Amino acid sequence: MFDGLKDKLSGFREDVEESTEGEDEAAPDDEAAAESDETDASTDPVGEDSDAAAVETGSDEPTADGDSSSNDDEPSTFQRAKAFATGRIIIEEEDLEEPLWNLEMALLESDVEMSVAEQILDSVRESMLGESRKQVETTGELVESALHDALLDVIAVGQFDFEQRISEADKPVTIVFTGVNGVGKTTSIAKLSEWLADRGYSSVLANGDTYRAGANEQIREHADRLGRDLISHDQGGDPAAVIYDGVEYAEANDIDVVLGDTAGRLHTSDDLMAQLEKIDRVVDPDMTLFVDEAVAGQDAVNRAKEFDDAAAIDGAILTKADADSSGGAAISVAYVTGKPILFLGTGQGYDDITLFDPEDLVESLLDEE
Numbered sequence: 001m002f003d004g005l006k007d008k009l010s011g012f013r014e015d016v017e018e019s020t021e022g023e024d025e026a027a028p029d030d031e032a033a034a035e036s037d038e039t040d041a042s043t044d045p046v047g048e049d050s051d052a053a054a055v056e057t058g059s060d061e062p063t064a065d066g067d068s069s070s071n072d073d074e075p076s077t078f079q080r081a082k083a084f085a086t087g088r089i090i091i092e093e094e095d096l097e098e099p100l101w102n103l104e105m106a107l108l109e110s111d112v113e114m115s116v117a118e119q120i121l122d123s124v125r126e127s128m129l130g131e132s133r134k135q136v137e138t139t140g141e142l143v144e145s146a147l148h149d150a151l152l153d154v155i156a157v158g159q160f161d162f163e164q165r166i167s168e169a170d171k172p173v174t175i176v177f178t179g180v181n182g183v184g185k186t187t188s189i190a191k192l193s194e195w196l197a198d199r200g201y202s203s204v205l206a207n208g209d210t211y212r213a214g215a216n217e218q219i220r221e222h223a224d225r226l227g228r229d230l231i232s233h234d235q236g237g238d239p240a241a242v243i244y245d246g247v248e249y250a251e252a253n254d255i256d257v258v259l260g261d262t263a264g265r266l267h268t269s270d271d272l273m274a275q276l277e278k279i280d281r282v283v284d285p286d287m288t289l290f291v292d293e294a295v296a297g298q299d300a301v302n303r304a305k306e307f308d309d310a311a312a313i314d315g316a317i318l319t320k321a322d323a324d325s326s327g328g329a330a331i332s333v334a335y336v337t338g339k340p341i342l343f344l345g346t347g348q349g350y351d352d353i354t355l356f357d358p359e360d361l362v363e364s365l366l367d368e369e
Ligand SMILES: Nc1nc2c(ncn2[C@@H]2O[C@H](COP(=O)(O)OP(=O)(O)O)[C@@H](O)[C@H]2O)c(=O)[nH]1
Pocket: 179, 180, 181, 182, 183, 184, 185, 186, 187, 188, 264, 319, 320, 321, 322, 323, 344, 345, 346, 347, 348, 352
């Protein structure tokens, strides 16, 4: 999943290792250095040397701190000597310039939204030049931890425990699904109904897609296959009324969750967006979930924003994560909307839905293989 982005992230690691090579005596030695450093730190003569080096050249420090701009070479030579002696890595801002530029290009090529890419760069730069560099031993580790934290920060925005929210909410819990046509709303409703059943929650489907011919038949097929009740009105009916009926049906029959479908609409279609606002007002759902395709990249991110404006979303489902996708939407949606990605659709079967776990995604993106 998201292999393109994964490759590009490992490109950044290589870039940084390359640009710092020869300064900290290169990546190949890093692991060995790190190991011996840990076990021998207190007794190793290298450790003493490093102190000596620091004292010896200590008199240079005021110059370095006082006027680093006019005396670029000296302090960095000093710092690198010291770093080499202590087994620490010193990364200079200039070492990062090119790798960061390449990383930005790579993120944008992977459809990561501009503001998100900038945020990632800022935090990578900050953690690689900042204090945290002292806690890691190799350049590779430094890059890894900087990228890990930077990605997690943007991906995990707004995360909450979906199952806990369902379990704690007053029943029935009403969830309305929004998004453009063909992205997988109806399929996701069927999947989620099954996901909920696996966890002991009953659900009823309500077909608020009264717009498209064949919509009733399509969702009926899912409902029949899964053995769920379906509330539907004739084509052309009021979608808010259908979902409202779904809520009443759930109340009367002790059903835990109402899953309300809506017609796919162009986010640019004012009438249809107004209809969505009406559903929001009339039904007042407990949650509105925006559905889009992982493969849609930037388009998905832009649509998420516009749907959120029409009927505030509580989270997103990214479908078709099984298809080859650049991963940009998965990185960007939460940061841009402030609402979390809650599920990934990973295929056409009813079981092909997984709770979105930001940490898992980051780890798989940084996993080397
Ligand atoms: N590969 C894959 N296909 C999906 C996924 N989710 C939905 N689809 C397919 O996308 C198509 C459109 O889905 P549908 O639920 O009708 O979209 P809607 O118009 O938003 O309701 C169908 O052929 C689905 O089988 C997914 O996670 N992976």
